[in-house]
Amino acid sequence: MIWPAINAVYLSFTSTNLLNLSEQTLIGLDNFRAMLADPVFYTALVNSLWWTFGAVFFQLLFGMIGALALNQNIKFRGLIRGLVLLPWATPSVLIALMWMWILDPNLGIANRMLGFIGIGAQPWLSDPGTALPTLIFIDVWFGIPFFAVMILAALQSVPHELLEAARIDGANAWNTFWRVVLPLILPAVLITTTLRLIWTANFFDLILILTNGGPANASLTVPLYAYQTAYRGMDFGLGAALAVAQAAFLAILVVLYMRQIRKSDIA
Amino acid sequence: MLRRMATIATVVALVVAGCSSASTTPSPTTNAASGAPQTAAPTATPTAAPAKVTSINYWYWQDDVTDTTIQTLANQFEQLYGIHVNIQSSIAQPNFYQSLVNAIAAGNAPDATHLNTNMFGQLIQAKVLEPLNTQIDAWSGKADVIPSMWSFVKGPDGQTIYAMPNKFLMFYMYYRIDLFQKYGVTVPKTQEEFVAAAKALTHPSDKVYGFDIRGGANGQDQWAAFLVAGGAQFLDSTGKVAFSSAAAKTSNNLYISTYPDYTNPGAINDGYAQITSNFEAGTAAMIINHLGLAKTLDKWDSAKTGVALIPSATGDPTKTTYMGTMNANAVLAASTKKEAAFKWISFLAETQAQLAITKSTNGYLPVVTSVANDPQFASNKYMQISIQAAANSVTAWPPIPGTTVATQKTWQPLFQGALTGKNSADAVIDGVGNTLSTGK
Numbered sequence: 264m265i266w267p268a269i270n271a272v273y274l275s276f277t278s279t280n281l282l283n284l285s286e287q288t289l290i291g292l293d294n295f296r297a298m299l300a301d302p303v304f305y306t307a308l309v310n311s312l313w314w315t316f317g318a319v320f321f322q323l324l325f326g327m328i329g330a331l332a333l334n335q336n337i338k339f340r341g342l343i344r345g346l347v348l349l350p351w352a353t354p355s356v357l358i359a360l361m362w363m364w365i366l367d368p369n370l371g372i373a374n375r376m377l378g379f380i381g382i383g384a385q386p387w388l389s390d391p392g393t394a395l396p397t398l399i400f401i402d403v404w405f406g407i408p409f410f411a412v413m414i415l416a417a418l419q420s421v422p423h424e425l426l427e428a429a430r431i432d433g434a435n436a437w438n439t440f441w442r443v444v445l446p447l448i449l450p451a452v453l454i455t456t457t458l459r460l461i462w463t464a465n466f467f468d469l470i471l472i473l474t475n476g477g478p479a480n481a482s483l484t485v486p487l488y489a490y491q492t493a494y495r496g497m498d499f500g501l502g503a504a505l506a507v508a509q510a511a512f513l514a515i516l517v518v519l520y521m522r523q524i525r526k527s528d529i530a
Numbered sequence: 531m532l533r534r535m536a537t538i539a540t541v542v543a544l545v546v547a548g549c550s551s552a553s554t555t556p557s558p559t560t561n562a563a564s565g566a567p568q569t570a571a572p573t574a575t576p577t578a579a580p581a582k583v584t585s586i587n588y589w590y591w592q593d594d595v596t597d598t599t600i601q602t603l604a605n606q607f608e609q610l611y612g613i614h615v616n617i618q619s620s621i622a623q624p625n626f627y628q629s630l631v632n633a634i635a636a637g638n639a640p641d642a643t644h645l646n647t648n649m650f651g652q653l654i655q656a657k658v659l660e661p662l663n664t665q666i667d668a669w670s671g672k673a674d675v676i677p678s679m680w681s682f683v684k685g686p687d688g689q690t691i692y693a694m695p696n697k698f699l700m701f702y703m704y705y706r707i708d709l710f711q712k713y714g715v716t717v718p719k720t721q722e723e724f725v726a727a728a729k730a731l732t733h734p735s736d737k738v739y740g741f742d743i744r745g746g747a748n749g750q751d752q753w754a755a756f757l758v759a760g761g762a763q764f765l766d767s768t769g770k771v772a773f774s775s776a777a778a779k780t781s782n783n784l785y786i787s788t789y790p791d792y793t794n795p796g797a798i799n800d801g802y803a804q805i806t807s808n809f810e811a812g813t814a815a816m817i818i819n820h821l822g823l824a825k826t827l828d829k830w831d832s833a834k835t836g837v838a839l840i841p842s843a844t845g846d847p848t849k850t851t852y853m854g855t856m857n858a859n860a861v862l863a864a865s866t867k868k869e870a871a872f873k874w875i876s877f878l879a880e881t882q883a884q885l886a887i888t889k890s891t892n893g894y895l896p897v898v899t900s901v902a903n904d905p906q907f908a909s910n911k912y913m914q915i916s917i918q919a920a921a922n923s924v925t926a927w928p929p930i931p932g933t934t935v936a937t938q939k940t941w942q943p944l945f946q947g948a949l950t951g952k953n954s955a956d957a958v959i960d961g962v963g964n965t966l967s968t969g970k
Contacts, residue, residue, distance in 0.1 A: 281635035282656035303943075367804065368796030369737070369813045389796040391950055475747060478798045479947040494628040495938035496970070497652060 271510075274503035281499055294504035304505070306480050307488040310395055311509075314484050315464045318402040323456055325403065326410020331440075333411060334418045344415070351408035359472035362401050363388075388474050391481035398470055398482055402463065410455060417451035418444065457520050461513055485509045584870045585614040589630065590644030590859075591623040593822060599890040600878075607877050613870045624747065627934070634658055634862070641865040642875050645693060647682055647856045648937045650929035652969075654685045659692040660861040665872045666691055671880045674898040682856035682926055686769060692929075693858035694875040697887060697894035699820035700854040700919040701755035704827065707836040709738060709815040717838045719845035721760050721784045724816075728792035731815040740792040742814035743785070745949055747801035750941040752818040754927065755853035757781045759842040762959075763851070764928045764966065771932070774963035777843065779956050782948075786958075789949045798949050820855065824912035825893050837915040851923040857894075895920070932966040940965040 275294055279287045298304050333344055350358065366373050366387040374384040387397045421444055429439045467487040470476060476483030476491065483491075485505055493502025590600060604615040618640065621629045627649050633639045645653070653659050666672055679695040705717060713731055718724040728740025744752050754762075760781025766772035789797065794808050806823060808814035810830050818840060827835045842850035859875035861868050877883055884901045888894055895916050896902045907913040927933045944961045947953035 280656065281631050282652060282658055284635060367807075369794055369804075369808050370811055384795060386796065389798045391952070474799060475942060477746065477942060477946045479950050479952045480943045483943075491939055494631075496935050497631075498970070 271503050271506055274499055275507045277500045277503075279499040279503075280497060282497070290500065294500045295508070297501055298504050298508060303480060303483070303488065304485075307476075307483045307485045310480075310482060311464060311484040311486075313395060314399060314402075314470075314482075315460055317396075317399045318406065318463050319456060319459050321399070321403040322406040322410050322459060323452070325407045327414055327452075329407060329411035330414035330418055333415050344412075347411055348408045350405050351412075353405075355405070355466075355468040356472060358401070358405055359469050362469075363473055366397065388482075389478060391478050394474050394478060394482045398473060401469060401473075402466070405469075406459060406463070409459065413455040414448060414452060417448035421447050453520065457517065460516060464509065464513055584612065584867060585616060586642060586865075586867050586870050586874060587616045587618065587640035588642045588644075588871075588874060589618045589621070589626075589633075589640045591621060591626045592619045593623070594890075597890050599886050603878065603883050603886060604874075607874060611873060611877075613873060615874055627938075634864070637864070639862045639864050641867050641871040642859055642861050644696070645858055645860050647858070647926045647929065648933055650683075650685075650692065651931040651933045653860075654692055654929055655931045658863055660863045660865070660868055661690045661692060662694065662861065662872065663689075663691050665876075666694070669876050671876060671898070674881065674900050675879065676897055676899055676902060678920070678924060679856070679897045681924075682854070683858045684929070686928070686930055688769070693860040694872075694879050695856060695897035696859050696875075696878055697857040698854060698897050698920075699822060699856075699894060700852060700916040700924070701752065701818055701820050701840060702852075702915045702919055703816060703818055703838045703840050704809060704823065705816045705836045705838060706809065706812060706814075706834055708834050709812065710836070713738075717836065718841045719839075721756070721781060721841045721843060723845070724841035725784050725787055725792070728788045728816065732792045737813050739794045739797075739808075739814055741788050741794075741816045742800055742805040742808050743789055743793045743797045743949075744800050744802075744805050744817070745789075745798040745946055746804070746942070749801070749945070750937045751853075751855065751927075753782075753785060753941070753945065755818060755840055756785050758851050758853040758925055759840040760784070761843045761851075764925065765930075771928075771930075771963060771967040773966055774959050778959050778963075781843065782959055783955050786948055786955045798946055821893050821895060821912050821916050824910075828912075837911055839915065839919055847918070847922050851925050852919040854920060854924050854926050856897075856926060928966070930966065931969040935969060936962050936965040 276289055276291060277287050278290050278293075329347060333340065333347070337343070365371050368374060368384060368386060368389060373387070377383070377385065386393055388394050425443055425447075426439060429443045434442065465486050467484055467490065470482055470484060470487055471490070474482045476487050486509060489502045489505035489509070492505060493499045496502075588604075592600075600619070601617055604617055608614050623646075626644075630639070630643060630649075639658070650659075675695060679698060680691060682698075683691055683693040683695055685692055709715075709731060710717065713733070715727050715730045716723075718727040724741075731738065731740035743749070757778050758764075761777030762775060762781060763772055763778075794800065794804075794814050796804070800808070802819075802823075805814060805817045805819070806826060809817050810827070839847055839850075840852065844850065859878055861871045861875065865871050878887070879897060881898060881900045884896045884898050885904070888896045888901060888907075893912070895913065896904075902917070907917070927937060940961055941958070944953060944958045948955045948958050
């Protein structure tokens with residue numbers, strides 16, 4: 264497990280062509296200089312930030328709402344809990360293909376349904392301004408079940424005695440959630456969020472299949488750019504440098520998260 | 531603090547590297563499919579098989595996963611020559627090259643592999659393909675191969691043959707006969723007429739658009755085929771990259787001028803599946819593709835499908851170069867069973883195998899004269915238009931390292947940028963030309 268990571272860092276300091284490894288040479292920081300001088304890298308970086316934080320924010324928001332709903336005594340609760348997991352349990356390639364046809368501008372059902380209510384056809388994935396938000400929407404749909412299930416598990420560990428005590432003390436639903444439930448489930452929420460941030464930052468299957476980073480790099484993220492650079496451009500050194508930069512960024516994110524935990528005295 | 535950051539950075543790097551390594555090193559699986567033959571069986575006379583069975587590994591991608599032609603041919607080849615062919619066909623075409631490169635780097639390359647002309651350049655430069663001139667000179671089937679086919683499988687020196695021609699395709703235009711009749715439009719011959727026809731065929735109120743431009747995956751082939759017919763050339767007579775030219779830019783401007791007004795909504799991202807669906811649904815009146823689409827359209831409604839040469843600069847086919855593409859078979863230089871591997875790829879270029887391949891699900895142009903003259907092709911309009919195009923000057927993406935990068939990485943963002951106004955149309959020509967020259 265540790266060798267691929269070390270090798271990725273090593274590759275980032277080399278000029279590497281997989282087809283001719285005997286000519287691999289150490290070139291110091293040249294790949295990182297090339298990366299920083301490349302305007303496409305900054306486009307990908309900004310897109311990555313929107314993609315990662317945008318998708319995870321809405322997943323957390325709707326996952327929390329879903330978990331609170333599923334924690335109620337409702338009919339067919341077991342069945343509903345199983346059904347909401349379906350998007351998460353579906354392979355990402357299948358999800359991409361499914362949404363590709365739902366959103367198809369000519370034959371897709373999404374624009375037809377909008378047409379029924381008098382709204383004109385939307386470009387969804389084919390307009391630089393809407394491609395990334397549409398991809399974020401799909402990833403939110405895909406990731407809500409994970410948050411819902413994780414938060415639901417945390418909610419079910421909240422002692423009933425505490426909820427009962429809050430009710431007797433006159434706390435309303437919002438105050439009970441904000442002052443009793445949330446502090447108790449916060450560690451689980453933060454861990455889930457951090458994991459999901461890392462996964463989402465690295466996840467590019469949907470983007471690769473639906474837009475391949477387009478139109479005109481409008482949905483290109485750093486890991487997809489690293490993949491394209493390495494496997495389409497055959498520049499494995501620069502591809503590795505992009506991956507290392509992403510790893511460093513995620514490391515900073517995790518450090519900030521841990522400091523926040525310590526400050527909040529939650530850990 | 532620094533220690534903690536270093537620890538966390540290592541953990542995160544492990545996650546990232548772990549994810550990427552898991553997706554980049556597929557372990558080949560053998561396709562054991564041996565269903566009933568879907569195509570005509572070769573009828574060569576079996577000879578006594580040697581007692582010891584040699585086994586070779588062969589990679590190819592299936593354009594149609596239900597097509598068992600190659601497996602059937604492998605079974606017959608084993609009966610004839612006692613050489614067992616382990617077929618790896620589970621990797622889809624878009625990922626095939628990357629998987630092959632991984633296998634080569636890992637020292638796990640197959641003995642023989644299927645390749646598209648777009649993939650040759652880097653492999654030839656890295657000397658991972660076995661030169662085949664000597665074996666081909668000694669091969670009894672050489673004289674049957676259509677002479678022009680060899681130009682597709684030679685290296686940049688124009689002499690060394692690196693692969694055996696196998697499946698040949700020419701790009702041409704498909705058009706909806708019913709829509710042309712409905713709107714009173716004649717089939718365009720020149721590129722100016724093409725733009726005018728796209729305009730005349732566009733009727734958004736009927737959800738009909740003139741041309742599906744294919745700005746997404748692998749659209750570079752259709753684009754290049756249009757530009758080549760417009761006078762662009764990849765290399766000059768000395769073998770130097772000469773893509774950036776006035777003719778290329780004029781043709782490119784005409785192609786791009788159809789967007790967005792005369793093209794399907796979303797065409798900027800469209801790939802093969804979308805242009806096919808839009809054509810069948812009657813929302814696209816014209817598309818560019820090759821024979822690979824013919825059987826799909828035949829099953830749908832052949833009477834509505836017209837075919838024509840790609841509109842050119844002059845409208846005169848004899849003064850036009852048309853673009854083709856070749857899927858060929860190569861022997862890997864690292865193979866320890868080169869003789870058996872060559873036997874297999876030469877078998878696939880012989881008459882009976884070629885007959886089976888051209889009749890397979892997707893259909894291809896034969897690379898041998900004995901099959902090209904088969905009467906069955908005379909009545910097939912898709913074969914006829916392909917042969918008509920191939921009868922003129924023909925070219926393909928050149929076998930240089932820059933081709934792989936230009937087609938896989940450079941083209942799409944620049945082309946989409948030109949469609950959206952992010953960059954100029956000329957920037958596409960200059961960018962692709964630069965990549966062809968530098969390989970970056």
